[in-house]
Amino acid sequence: MKIVIIGSGLAGLSAGYRLCKSHKVTVFEKDSDMGGMSASYSLENSGKKYFIEKYYHHIFRSDSELLALIKEMGLEKQMLWLEGKNAYFVDGKNYPMNTPVEILRFSPLSTLDLIKLGILVLRIRLIKDTAPYDRIKAKDWILGTAGKSVYENFFAPLMKSKFGDNAENISAAWLIGRVKIRSDRGKEGEKLGYMQGGFNSLVGALAWEITANGGEIKTNTEVTEVIIKDNAVKGVVVNGDFIACDAVISTAEPAVLDSITGGKLGNLHDILKSIRYQGTACALLGLNRSLMKDGNYWLNIKANVPFGAVIEHTNFLPFEDYGENLVYVTSYFQDRKSPLWTQKEEDVVGSYLDGLEKMFPGFSRKDVRWTKLYRRIDTAPVYEQGYLEKVLPFDAGPSGLYLAGMFSSSNYPERSMNGSVKAGFEAAELLSKEKEVRSR
Ligand SMILES: Cc1cc2nc3c(=O)[nH]c(=O)nc-3n(C[C@H](O)[C@H](O)[C@H](O)COP(=O)(O)OP(=O)(O)OC[C@H]3O[C@@H](n4cnc5c(N)ncnc54)[C@H](O)[C@@H]3O)c2cc1C
Known part of the structure; x- marks a missing residue:
């Protein structure tokens, strides 16, 4: 056939x-x-x-079909399981988010809000089937279970950076699925998978x-x-x-x-x-020095910059594999009218570099050896209510x-x-x- x-x-x-x-x-x-x-x-x-x-x-240990395929291809020796440190940048300050103790130090939330957040995460981990939550908006569900402050100071900026103007319509099923994956860290903490060589x-x-x-x-x-x-x-x-x-x-x-x-x-x-699908404008920068000296791999951002996350690949994989520091700066966008889609490539990258200079006082454009931008309009379905x-x-x-x-x-x-x-x-x-x- x-x-x-x-x-x-x-x-x-x-x-x-x-x-x-x-x-x-x-x-x-x-x-x-x-x-x-x-x-x-x-x-x-x-x-x-x-x-x-x-x-x-990167991948997770629960990605069983992918891991079985890597094995079937004889590539399992390339699999590495490494720590990737996370942090949340809120209004000029970096908050590490790797352990329950670190999360309890997230000062934009009060002690009561942190308890509500903890209970919400525990509740999510007990949910077996996400389907019944598909008809509920994530925003309404968080407001109803953990309250306004937890929504506005913790979840809303994360959802905004992922779904832009669509953030308020995203289903609770998506949010629950996402939190379940990220909060299942096992005894030795979360280890993320990557294939050496890519x-x-x-x-x-x-x-x-x-x-x-x-x-x-x-x-x-x-x-x-x-x-x-x-x-x-x-x-x-x-x-x-x-x-x-x-x-x-x-x-x-x-x-x-x-x-x-x-x-x-x-x-x-x-x-x-x-x-509906959304787009992603992701710059990859080759740098002469590390950007996040505190060793963070993944930084979510609540700040007035045109991107939602900074991901330092060489704080996850060994620098020696590349011989230069590799950093992604990325943002989702919702349609063809977004400046991230309409602007010239050099302008998008320029606006990202301006944002980095604002966020990281030690960073200068002189540290940038080269830049690349990958922009596509068809990068993910928008998981709206229903x-x-x-x-x-x-x-x-x-x-x-x-x-x-x-x-x-x-x-x-x-x-x-x-x-x-x-x-x-x-x-x-x-x-x-x-x-x-x-x-x-
Ligand atoms: C920014 C970003 C980060 C991600 N990070 C992760 C991660 O950390 N871990 C993870 O597991 N997943 C991640 N993903 C998701 C993962 O990459 C995708 O789920 C997966 O690669 C999608 O594969 P696919 O074959 O379904 O679709 P695609 O990779 O979209 O393949 C579809 C292909 O069809 C081609 N095509 C479309 N129309 C036509 C046409 N008319 N004629 C010919 N060709 C056509 C497209 O060019 C494309 O190559 C990420 C995705 C994005 C966008």
């Missing part, structure tokens, strides 16, 4: 890997690099080459398997149409040419899928149109059309590489089963 996969992110590559031994797989990727949200830069410092993700990435090794290994088994991966190639006739997939259009195939797995953003299927996916059409009803099925309806990606059930209520690997596998399995039934 001839299978076309739209997108070379982890969902597309995982599906391609599962199918390539028994089918002819072609992956089309509109970008110049493979990997989608987990794509990497290939950089060089003093003659030493290294890969680093365009968007910061997650590019996994992307590369999957791509190698696909091509070694006769498949193809074509970058810089956008699928502009999916041709469906008599309720069955007939092929796709790329570069104006019709390419016949028996099945398509789409990993593209739902609104893109709606457009390339001409809005003809029956019941799904309205849902595809209604799923989102659960919009989670897309793996089977899109017409015979031979399958869906896997950040919009799948395995990526609810928080998208991750693990969720996309799982989605890719589920779509591949469904496709294989249906093909078996049809060929009987």
Whole structure:
């Protein structure tokens, strides 16, 4: 069977890997690099080459499908489990947030508020099923359980930096899912996972398997149409040419899928149109010195700067792996009207550097060796109240059309590489089963 996969992110590559031994797989990727949200830069410092993700990435011990795939690819020796120190920058001051004792020293909250926050976290950890919280707004739920001060001084700035103007509409299910992951630190404290050499090794290994088994991966190639006739997939259009195939797995953003299927996916059409995605403008800076001398990896920010987090990769991974200090400065944005999308790249980076100078008195632009900016509009679904009803099925309806990606059930209520690997596998399995039934 001839299978076309739209997108070379982890969902597309995982599906391609599962199918390539028994089918002819072609992956089309509109970008110049493979990997989608987990794509990497290939950089060089003093003659030493290294890969680093365009968007910061780490994983959790609970990411079982991803870890099993890394093992299956023979890459488990590259897995490192390291401490990544967190802090919260509020109105000019850094508050470490790694241990319960440190959190109890978060002075923007009163002692009573800290107790309410502690009870809220304990309560969240006892919640097994987040689905019933999907219809409740996170804001209302926090106000009702922990009160106004905990919401305004702790959660609201974090949610604002993640979802901008949409923050007040985010579902409690998302918040609960997020807090559950981050508060499950085990006995030895939270250890985050990273592949030495970068997650590019996994992307590369999957791509190698696909091509070694006769498949193809074509970058810089956008699928502009999916041709469906008599309720069955007939092929796709790329570069104006019709390419016949028996099945398509789409990993593209739902609104893109709606457009390339001409809005003809029956019941799904309205849902595809209604799923909102947000963008991310993430700068990567190569520095001559460490930015966060206190060793922080991840700094959430409540301050008047145009970004929501600073992530110092080389306070997480050893500096020696790169020979220079690597820092991400990042912000989500909500639509194409945002200055983070409309401004020239150098202006976005310039505004980020201005913000860093304001926040870190010892930092100067002279410390910056180089900068890069990765900006995409399609980086995450916005998990609004009621989102659960919009989670897309793996089977899109017409015979031979399958869906896997950040919009799948395995990526609810928080998208991750693990969720996309799982989605890719589920779509591949469904496709294989249906093909078996049809060929009987
Ligand atoms: C800023 C940021 C930080 C993240 N951090 C983490 C983290 O720390 N840990 C973690 O586990 N996850 C993290 N994630 C999430 C993780 O990267 C994603 O969930 C996962 O990589 C998505 O994979 P995917 O294949 O589902 O989608 P994508 O990676 O979005 O792949 C879809 C691909 O389809 C391509 N495409 C779209 N339309 C077309 C078309 N018409 N024709 C051809 N190609 C097309 C796109 O270019 C893209 O490459 C992060 C994501 C972002 C944005």
